[in-house]
Amino acid sequence: xxxxxxxxxxxxxxxxxxxxxxxxxxxxxxxxxxxxxxxxxxxxxxxxxxxxxxxxxxxxxxxxxxxxxxxxxxxxxxxxxxxxxxxxxxxxxxxxxxxxxxxxxxxxxxxxxxxxxxxxxxxxxxxxxxxxxxxxxxxxxxxxxxxxxxxxxxxxxxxxxxxxxxxxxxxxxxxxxxxxxxxxxxxxxxxxxxxxxxxxxxxxxxxxxxxxxxxxxxxxxxxxxxxxxxxxxxxxxxxxx
Amino acid sequence: xxxxxxxxxxxxxxxxxxxxxxxxxxxxxxxxxxxxxxxxxxxxxxxxxxxxxxxxxxxxxxxxxxxxxxxxxxxxxxxxxxxxxxxxxxxxxxxxxxxxxxxxxxxxxxxxxxxxxxxxxxxxxxxxxxxxxxxxxxxxxxxxxxxxxx
Numbered sequence: 001x002x003x004x005x006x007x008x009x010x011x012x013x014x015x016x017x018x019x020x021x022x023x024x025x026x027x028x029x030x031x032x033x034x035x036x037x038x039x040x041x042x043x044x045x046x047x048x049x050x051x052x053x054x055x056x057x058x059x060x061x062x063x064x065x066x067x068x069x070x071x072x073x074x075x076x077x078x079x080x081x082x083x084x085x086x087x088x089x090x091x092x093x094x095x096x097x098x099x100x101x102x103x104x105x106x107x108x109x110x111x112x113x114x115x116x117x118x119x120x121x122x123x124x125x126x127x128x129x130x131x132x133x134x135x136x137x138x139x140x141x142x143x144x145x146x147x148x149x150x151x152x153x154x155x156x157x158x159x160x161x162x163x164x165x166x167x168x169x170x171x172x173x174x175x176x177x178x179x180x181x182x183x184x185x186x187x188x189x190x191x192x193x194x195x196x197x198x199x200x201x202x203x204x205x206x207x208x209x210x211x212x213x214x215x216x217x218x219x220x221x222x223x224x225x226x227x228x229x230x231x232x233x234x235x236x237x238x239x240x241x
Numbered sequence: 242x243x244x245x246x247x248x249x250x251x252x253x254x255x256x257x258x259x260x261x262x263x264x265x266x267x268x269x270x271x272x273x274x275x276x277x278x279x280x281x282x283x284x285x286x287x288x289x290x291x292x293x294x295x296x297x298x299x300x301x302x303x304x305x306x307x308x309x310x311x312x313x314x315x316x317x318x319x320x321x322x323x324x325x326x327x328x329x330x331x332x333x334x335x336x337x338x339x340x341x342x343x344x345x346x347x348x349x350x351x352x353x354x355x356x357x358x359x360x361x362x363x364x365x366x367x368x369x370x371x372x373x374x375x376x377x378x379x380x381x382x383x384x385x386x387x388x389x390x391x
Contacts, residue, residue: 209277210274
């Protein structure tokens, strides 16, 4: 149980993280950072943080995120990620605080079967994209149009991430971008990005089998996490700096 | 025009258009257009088509067992009305099936919504076709033997 006796945790937490980030601590003591705790959206269990069952995870190498010279703060990492997201065309993102770090969540986007984002307004549409050509429409008369959606989350923390068996729905994934904060709190920004920190990309993928079906969480995914990051343009933007 | 000829024409309209629709739905079923909800598509389609089709087929079968109706003439107004409402109704069904490829509304949702307007039309179609196929034909007068009735 956590120190408030309200929720189970698997292992002891750093005192600081427990004080700031446990949602029970927030409720009981009124301690709250600028960004909401991720558990509220990605049902984290207490301060340890168990994101929902995830299919794909990829750890980003430190050189992609660290300053070439001098100390790297979490603010620097956040800026680098934000820049990469913007270069990849996401535009909108939201921030959450997690134990000893932060999480950044992208908008729900649609992608084609090879992992490339759809073009134009179809990319961030919540419904399956309409076919453009007459041939595609005629094909759609006999073959179901499918929708592939994903939400990419980066979690930067020194605390090990352990996923829960709770599944994230697409509707809830869509809310992530609107329920987070627009920036990180000063306390998080000024933390040093240490060797213990890891930046983990979590990719939540959903599939809508036909326009009449609801989008469902995909497990297992056909695409590797690296493919998702590469085709989305994020990894290329990070590598290019 | 003889009543047998009129019935034949109406039956051809119904069987040809229904056949095309059947074939399209079979292809859609094979290619998985409705995924695991294929029964919903057929549950919409069959009650939309089958009552009138069954009536036409049953009347035809019954006519085969009777003596020829070649000499009996059809009520021209009733025939044209039956043909008109049949074509209108079948075109509406074709539109629902085919327009789903061009519409934002999901196919099964469109089928559900179409019941709002197809239901009343189907009632009308059933009434007109029922009267036309079941009603006793008018006896031809000797001097109108080959001309359609007015």
